[in-house]
């Protein structure tokens with residue numbers, strides 16, 4: 001999926017929440033371009049971007 005910060009499509013999935021993983025939370029992704037770390041959470045059925053580490 002596209003990086004919400006810079007729009008780059010080069011992202012890698014990283015696994016920093018191996019425990020407590022729920023269906024409401026997608027895997028954590030890191031942008032290969034700007035370094036943003038984020039994931040998509042479903043809030044009331046709608047995807048919401050959850051920024052874990054800001055990008056450059």
Ligand SMILES: [Zn+2]
Pocket residue numbers: 003004005006007008031032033034035036055
């Ligand atoms: Zn990015």
